[in-house]
Amino acid sequence: MSQKIAFIGLGVMGAPMAANLQRAGFDVTGYNRSPGKAAALLKVGGREASSAQEAVQGADFVLTMLPDSPDIETVVLDEGGVLDAMQPGARLIDLSTIAPETARRVFVQGREKEVPVLDAPVSGGEQGAIEATLSIMVGGERSDFEVATSVLGALGKTVTYLGPAGAGQTVKAANQLIVAGTIELVAEALTFLDAHGVQLEDAVQVLQGGLAGSTVLERKGPAMLGRSFEPGFRIDLHHKDLGIYSSAVREAGVASPLGQVISGLMASARAQGLGSLDHSALLLQVEKLSGHAKDQQ
Incomplete structure (x- = not known):
């Protein structure tokens, strides 16, 4: 049976x-x-x-x-x-x-x-x-x-x-830091490239073939380029996960300067009403901060 x-x-x-x-x-x-x-x-x-x-x-x-x-x-x-x-x-x-x-x-x-x-x-x-x-x-x-x-x-x-017990959750907290940080950097890179008039699809293709390539760029890049932010993993949930990470960092007494910046950026995106969108919608926040805000789909 x-x-x-x-x-x-x-x-x-x-x-x-x-x-x-x-x-x-x-x-x-x-x-x-x-x-x-x-x-x-x-x-x-x-x-x-x-x-x-x-x-x-x-x-x-x-x-x-x-x-x-x-x-x-x-x-x-x-x-x-x-x-x-x-x-x-x-x-x-x-x-x-x-x-x-x-x-x-x-x-x-x-x-x-x-x-x-x-x-x-x-x-x-x-x-x-x-x-x-x-x-x-x-x-x-x-x-x-x-x-x-x-x-x-x-x-x-x-x-x-x-x-x-708890080891799985500790590693997951580290995973969520890396994912959020990578999404933020991809968002900043795309905004930078767009401001210089570079063809974004071609740029993403060549970046994915080099050391900058990642699962995040592979899976989230097309959605960012298509400005489609249907949630696969919502900003609300990633904000929650980074809160778990921040608490665990304080408990361990280790430094995480970039982690705190990323947590703040995710919290800011949520405060701007983006919480129900996919975490790739960090792109919208970067564009807004850069004065390049566009319509979202």
């Missing part, structure tokens, strides 16, 4: 991930707090539950993909939440991007209830979720990671164990 998975959180990332697990041969039941998000899962033979508690009944693995630490606290940790509803021995894998300290708290409470917990945030955006090519950063007990490799392998191309 196939292993049973409960997938909590069928948003932009969660919906294709749950569907990929069903396609991989798992028996998946999904739940989302706002209705109408289970279509992709139902299409491939999965089921939809009416509550998180119903979804986790009898599940071998429970996967959560929620927006922020408070959501995990409400859905997973609060009395009557997911941890209370799980059977001892079932395993919880949190794919959300949350604070490392929250991940450690979930791990401790899970252990008290005989539920092994892994924090396993992902990178690769909506396309990576659809294609099952995500990079997955895992913290927790190594033995629990080894048990979960078949589940995580159905979601990502790079699945790496990084250390004890």
Whole structure:
């Protein structure tokens, strides 16, 4: 019999991930707090539950993909939440991007209830979720990671164990800093090139072929050139993630001067009403700061 998975959180990332697990041969039941998000899962033979508690009944693995630490606290940790509803021995894998300290708290409470917990945030955006090519950063007990490799392998191309509880979230915070910084630099470069009248498509092509090439330039460059900012990953969420990074930096007592500048730029873009757009919309902020504001699509 196939292993049973409960997938909590069928948003932009969660919906294709749950569907990929069903396609991989798992028996998946999904739940989302706002209705109408289970279509992709139902299409491939999965089921939809009416509550998180119903979804986790009898599940071998429970996967959560929620927006922020408070959501995990409400859905997973609060009395009557997911941890209370799980059977001892079932395993919880949190794919959300949350604070490392929250991940450690979930791990401790899970252990008290005989539920092994892994924090396993992902990178690769909506396309990576659809294609099952995500990079997955895992913290927790190594033995629990080894048990979960078949589940995580159905979601990502790079699945790496990084250390004890919270380690996955710490690496994800670093990932989000690098991604935000690269998007900002691409935005500044495009604005600079445009101001000099350079043909942008050709410039991006040659940049991508050299040392400046990156996954960010490959995936976000065309959207920036097309001025299409349909959210794959919203500025609101990246702002949240950089807040996690800034808190973790203070906790570690290390310097991050450029990180603080990038966090401020992301916060500024959000304050200007760009929060619902894709994080590539940092381009609009750079153009505005440069006096080259254009219409957005």
